[in-house]
Amino acid sequence: MGIYVVLQPGYFRCLNISRENMTMIAPRVYVTPQMPATMRDSLLYYLKQAQQRIIGFFGSQQANPIIIAGHDLWAIRYFGAVQARTGMTHLAPTGAYIVLAPEGINADVLAHELCHAELMARVGWWNRTFQVPAWFDEGLAMLLDNRFPNAETEWQAITQNGQYAPPLAELTTNRSFFSNPHHLYLNYLTARHEVEQWYSVHRQRGLQLLCKCLADGHSFHQCYKRPHH
Numbered sequence: 001m002g003i004y005v006v007l008q009p010g011y012f013r014c015l016n017i018s019r020e021n022m023t024m025i026a027p028r029v030y031v032t033p034q035m036p037a038t039m040r041d042s043l044l045y046y047l048k049q050a051q052q053r054i055i056g057f058f059g060s061q062q063a064n065p066i067i068i069a070g071h072d073l074w075a076i077r078y079f080g081a082v083q084a085r086t087g088m089t090h091l092a093p094t095g096a097y098i099v100l101a102p103e104g105i106n107a108d109v110l111a112h113e114l115c116h117a118e119l120m121a122r123v124g125w126w127n128r129t130f131q132v133p134a135w136f137d138e139g140l141a142m143l144l145d146n147r148f149p150n151a152e153t154e155w156q157a158i159t160q161n162g163q164y165a166p167p168l169a170e171l172t173t174n175r176s177f178f179s180n181p182h183h184l185y186l187n188y189l190t191a192r193h194e195v196e197q198w199y200s201v202h203r204q205r206g207l208q209l210l211c212k213c214l215a216d217g218h219s220f221h222q223c224y225k226r227p228h229h
């Protein structure tokens, strides 16, 4: 789920994916040669489901990321990052590269990572990197990720209805969002809560307008209309 602005060695391996010993099972989808056929089929099946979620949410899919999946943890460590476990995405000027461990081969993780790729495709690498706060990027991805069905109830309980929620201003940079593992889950819940409130008011049209506003080079502050709590 992590986002890295500083490009990692894994990114450069993704760039040269055609020269790595990986098998292409569909356009822009690569797997380790040892991956069993059932796992390959699952990947393509869940990828389709995740793409449907993106289309339902954004109205269409504009991103065209490369998907790289491993039958064990080797691929995510080699193409992703040493500490990555489930799934991660390199968001680079050259495009998005989604790297998955076996645990990440499901519709939730794929939709989550595709959402990061989709937002970047719509607003541009530069604007995503320098304008979109981490809480918005993660909150949006959480809305397509059904791994945490009790997220809202948990957020209400942990923060006592928001009273003790971390301020969004403290979740703006990747560093502040991801650096403390003890706060990470609450950060995700808080981001999700905010963006869910926002989306419930502005819906798909509002999301498209926000993307357009950012793509036009306006600041996030100018483009995002905070929901009233």
Ligand SMILES: [Zn+2]
Residues within 6 Å of the ligand: 001, 002, 003, 112, 116, 137, 138, 141
């Ligand atoms: Zn994420």
